[in-house]
Amino acid sequence: MAVLINPGTSPTPVFAYDNLLFFPADCRTCLVAKPARSKHCSLCGRCVQLFDHHCIWLNNDVGYYTYRYFIGFLVAKIWTFTYGAYLCWTALGVSPTMFWTTLRATSTENKITGTLFLLCVLLLPLVALFLGEHLRYIYLGVTTNETAKWDYIHYLMQxxxxxxxxxxxxxxxxxxxxxxxxxxxxxxxxxxxxxxxxxxxxxxxxxxxxxxxxxxxxxx
Ligand SMILES: [Zn+2]
Ligand SMILES: [Zn+2]
Known part of the structure; x- marks a missing residue:
């Protein structure tokens, strides 16, 4: 769903202009009115409401309709990595001190399982941090796109x-x-x-x- 559905290209406005981050204006490329909190994605060639970012992994924009699936995608990855790490660890059947010995000295299967275990363990905190960052954005009521705009406001204030x-x-x-x-x-x-x-x-x-x-x- 995160990959396939329309991220929210309808020009029907949902949010009001705050005249701080967003002003009534036309998109210079689409030449139609740009709703507040939307952004033109140059990779996809369209304006997207509640534009967060263009995700290269999903090959789609994370926006009004796709944000929830993007969050679901991150939660699913956290679950996959956690369960994957658990499965690989039990398949190896080792104690923590035996891990490197098992990985180096025994069968090809053990090496593959051990490598998958390491991949899961290393990627898990990255995805968890990324999800944490997005929960913080939800808490602050901002999108990734808007954080850059707030940074500019901060720079002006400073x-x-x-x-x-x-x-x-x-x-x-x-x-x-x-x-x-x-x-x-x-x-x-x-x-x-x-x-x-x-x-x-x-x-x-x-x-x-x-x-x-x-x-x-x-x-x-
Ligand atoms: Zn895009
Ligand atoms: Zn546009």
Missing amino acids: NKLLYKDGSQFLVVDEMGYTTLTGAPINATRPAPVTSWDQLTNIYDHGFVSNLKQRLFPKPL
């Missing part, structure tokens, strides 16, 4: 370049104030934005709600 004028966010440079999309603007009462407390992630509704949204996406 360098005292981000301002707020009423409800509009502005960036200051040597030429004056511009909007976050780069359009020059006259600021009336700009106030510096220097801490996360002054910003709201409108896409974060708490871990449980965020998880529900990811696992049970409404039809677009």
Whole structure:
């Protein structure tokens, strides 16, 4: 399912524009309105809602419809590696101290089983860490794509370049104030934005709600 289904290419908007990370605009390639939280995947040549990343292993985009299968895929891999390691270990029938001796000195079957055991044991923490990272993203109410956008906001804050004028966010440079999309603007009462407390992630509704949204996406 993670490989085969449409990741969410419908242009029907699901999320509101926050005017911080996402602004109403057309996709420069598809030439249609780009919904908030979507991104154009240059490898697939399409805009995808709730775009997380293009997965080279799945050869598909992880997005609005595919995110839950991607999470399922990671959970399945964790289970496969755990059970695989257990099976290989019991098939070898060794104690921890005998492991290298068994792997080197006996039959071809033992070498293959031992190699598979090592593969399972080495890949398990990598996939578990990757799943942990995604659970953290769900907790924070962000996608992998959005983490880069939040990093940019963080950079602007750290360098005292981000301002707020009423409800509009502005960036200051040597030429004056511009909007976050780069359009020059006259600021009336700009106030510096220097801490996360002054910003709201409108896409974060708490871990449980965020998880529900990811696992049970409404039809677009
Ligand atoms: Zn793609
Ligand atoms: Zn596009």
